[in-house]
Amino acid sequence: MVLAQLGGSISRAIQQMSNATIIDEKVLNECLNEITRALLQSDVQFKLVRDMQTNIKKIVNLDDLAAGHNKRKIIQQAIFNELCKMLDPGKPAFTPKKGKTSVVMFVGLQGSGKTTTCTKYAYYHQKKGWKPALVCADTFRAGAFDQLKQNATKAKIPFYGSYMESDPVKIAVEGVERFKKENCDLIIVDTSGRHKQEAALFEEMRQVSEATKPDLVIFVMDSSIGQAAFDQAQAFKQSVAVGAVIVTKMDGHAKGGGALSAVAATKSPVIFIGTGEHMDEFEVFDVKPFVSRLLGMGDWSGFMDKIHEVVPMDQQPELLQKLSEGNFTLRIMYEQFQNILKMGPIGQVFSMLPGFSAELMPKGREKESQAKIKRYMTMMDSMTNEELDSSNPKLMNESRMMRIARGSGRHIREVMEMMEEYKRLAKIWSKMKGLKIPKKGEMSALSRNMNAQHMSKVLPPQMLKQIGGMGGLQNLMKQMGSTKDMMGMFGGGGDK
Template identity: 80%
Template sequence: MVLAELGGSITRALQQMNNAIVVDEKVLGECLNEIARALLHADVRFDLVRHLQTNVKNLVNLNHLAAGHNKRKIIQNAIFDELCKLLDPGKPTFTPELGKPSVVMFVGLQGAGKTTTCTKYAHYHRKMGWKTALVCADTFRAGAFDQLKLNATKAKIPFYGSYVDSDPVKVAVEGVKRFKKENCDLIIVDTSGRHKQEAALFEEMRQVSEATKPDLIIFVMDSSIGQSAFDQAEAFKQSVSVGAVIVTKMDGHAKGGGALSAVAATKSPVIFLGTGEHMNEFEPFDVKSFLNRLLGKGDLSGLINTIQRNVPMDQQQQPELLQKLSKGNFTLRMMYELIQNLLEMGPLNQVCTLSRLTLYVS
């Protein structure tokens, strides 16, 4: 997964600090320098890295710590908290609710995987009982409607688009109006991919936004574009009210730090990660769970949430298993039953739960 190298580098820096006989300002400085180099190598912006270093040094004042304090633990907690702040600017401006019709508009650069992400987003909510629908307002890219139509058909999600109408505003308005009449809970509008230098396409994006009045605008960001993600995200934020971010292609690039840190430009949180091409390779983003996995720690809350979403087991059996897990009770019998259920989901290498599971068995 993307950023695995970054996680390993940060973990090694913390381990070197733990191995030091005496933790002083020099050891702290060396640890922070190693972490800074790892973040910069992953394309995190320099000003954000410097800000993280400064904050940790301000939080951890070794000269004023009384004897008996666990300096290593204090430093680790401070670094963890600052990494959380780097990736979590707050809550989304709007959260869709089941039973209340909501319009969600997707924007982003061309090639970021926006159309596929729209379908994944719709499919994710459909599995949870939502009535979802897709509207193709991308009349600029050839084959955009065909792609959305194919994806929506596979996912069994109703869709709307046009082969003849080239006005994206008209198509978007008609699609939203149609699905509101059908009492859909979540209406997702896919728009054309655009670059910040394409003024005409940015104006078109604003017009679609004004016409459909979306409850939430999601910026889809390719994890592989590096530090340029910051400027692009900032341009989109200035044009429309971006309320959340989805980072795609998290399975194939080593320098995803630029994309993750670009949430600072939109001041909007990452809400989902695209971890592959398949429909189910899409997971909610939780900062603490993500960092725990990144640093090789256990992620119990992530394990429980994944079981609730994906593992096909009896409804009476699931609460009992989750209760035992939350108390730290995990037996070989439970592991056997869980793996039997996981096998029904397909190839194990596509089931992210298993990788988390091994953290607790080992």
Template identity: 70%
Template sequence: MVLAQLGGSLSRALGLMTGATVVDEKVLGDCLNEITRALLQADVQFDMVRDMQASVKRAVDLGALAAGTDKRRVIKKAVFDELCNMLDAGKPAFAPKKGKPCVVMFVGLQGSGKTTTCMKYAHYHQKIGFKPALVCADTFRAGAFDQLKQNATKIMVPFYGSYMESDPVKIAVEGVERFRKENCDLIIVDTSGRHKQEASLFEEMRQVSEATKPDLVIFVMDSSIGQAAFAQAQAFRQSVPVGAVIVTKMDGHAKGGGALSAVAATKSPVIFIGTGEHKDELEDFDVRPFVGRLLGMGDLPGLLNKARQVVPTDQQPDLMKRLMEGNFTLRLMYEQFQNLGKIGSIGQGEAKIKRYMTMMDSMTDAELDSADPKLMKESRIVRIARGSGRPVKDVLDMLEEYKRLAKMWSNVIKRLRKSNKGNTNAQQISKSLPPELLTQIGGIGGLRSLLNQTVSKEMGGGDR
């Protein structure tokens, strides 16, 4: 997985502090040198890495810390904050609104996966009630219209293009006008892939942008591009008003760090990451949870969030209702593990989940449905261990994981009810939550679901 190596390197760098008897300037310097090396090896731009290192040093004044302060935690938080700053454009991306016509123009390098990403972007919004349409303004690449037509047919959305017309501006304008008349509220314009050296194609891209007046221009960046990412992204930004970035091919084995430089070059936020070729393999990108995972925060909760995404639509209200009421039982955890099986291979954590399910198969209904941890007496734990063929220690580990998740959900609900006071802006509320907590509830997407449920419940209504 892209960035898995970087995440491991960053975790090991922070781990240097764990073995140190005293955390002093030397330990801090060694830790930052390892982090710097890891980022440079991952193709993150040198200037960005240098600035991050300097910012961490300014933020961590070991001599000024009060006695008893956890210096390791202070350093880790400083590193976390600076990595977030590296990826945070400082502004939210434009968000399409249902029922209001919106034009989104896709630009990017040749071979970045732009056309496939257009299809996945359309499908993502189609699932949440939008009426998308695709326009092929790529007259440069042979087979571009055929590919877009196949993609559009696959997800059953209307499309527009031409085998005869060679003027991409004319095609784009005609397509946008047609779909406005057909009341499509998300009109996606796919343009020709290009390199920054191709002045004529950049001029063409600028003309398409001026003619269609898109509400949002999305720059599609291949995660394997390496050190060239910054210069290429900057060239696009100088030609058209890039407002968001989608990073593709995150399922490969490239270093991936160069793509992160695109955020600094375009001064635009990453909104999605592509993790495969299939229509559903486009994931929301949230800075803080993403960095949290890089630094080793979050494990099982992130998988449970994936499990919620494959819960049948008719069962989702019941699931969220149980979560909002604080009824996070062992049975609910077991059901989410079952849902994970519908995703296919989930990699890291899969063996642990299978062990947990084997042990829960040896529990009684009363044990699975109770939210009272005191119910699990020693005799019950021994019986479950024997019945599942697992050591007692494994059962205790599973129960500790359950308690942690149950407590986490309880804290999330209490915090939302206490702190938001009617505020339903997930972006704003996320900044007040600890990064570990935001990671565990599934990032901004999970937070939005919880907010919707909170508001619905307080208003006495159903789903919004």
């Protein structure tokens, strides 16, 4: 997850404040100073940070608070709201509609990652059921069309460009016309990189924009320029109607926070952030869930969406059935592993759970755990149906393990390690036994409380504490109220 360091420092500051016995002026100031330091290190503009600090102090007036108030909660809420305000431009971006052709034009500085981002943007929408197409109107840089071609082929997205034509306006118009005929509903035009000092290139950008009449112009920006993002975004905004911004390379360094806040200051909405070079390392940027993940408070709605995306609706009831019976077989483990891999980068998914900060999952570990899951799946491919469907761990004797190790080209030690993992998961799974799963409609308060008590036994203590103990868990259940979401939650419940 992006800005793991920043998120870590802020949540540590809040944690320290929560651990203090009495919350007075001194504790509050210490907490705010910590947060200020973290934000300044992320290259957020000094003025923004100072305003934030004064606003929080205004809101949290410790002397005026009645004795019964939960000061920690109030302070945390104030910090949350101020960070949201800092990142929120106050207006929504244009969203393309399915079935209606939208033209989106990408602009930005040289080397900010436009071509890669174009493909990620197309790929993201393709997964959601759009029909995207890419047009390469970058005739300035050598190899631009090759790069787009390679990316588009990999993601199986139609593309258009030319090695011979040097007029970007002509290519853009031809490409857009062609894809309109082919009924693509999202046409993405990639343009050359340009700098605000280059008047000729800016003029060319205006021409491409006039010729293709894009519904949305997206400004792609490298987050490593920090607060300088403000000037760049302003300059581009003055020449073409920039409707949204995508900030890239958020995984590279500490300046991401400055870039995000600077963009918000220009009143341009950030719609996505690029968090790595791979196709799926691309996240929707939504202020509230983003801040909530930054503070280690998790993002339930995002987590639900991920699960609904991965576990098809028709599979959910049967998974729930197995869950309430409490029988955990290797086949279920295999299916859950498949779901985890489909969800995209593990770190991204875990940072949506309350109590899991991104720092718990170091960069290298994430790749390691993905590789481990794939390894386990290879071993399971060498098992017979009887072995996969049995919930009796004693069935796996030594000779069976030897056979599996030979069949999958692995060491017997690794097969044993996998069986240990299976036993651990089976133990958690068996605790889920007896979950009251309503058939239809809303859950009654009673069964919700039963489930909350059940969940409190299953969740790791540190995560339970972060959610806010038993009370927090019951509130969460209330939020998730409808059965559909409960299903989603427990559909993914075996993935932990």
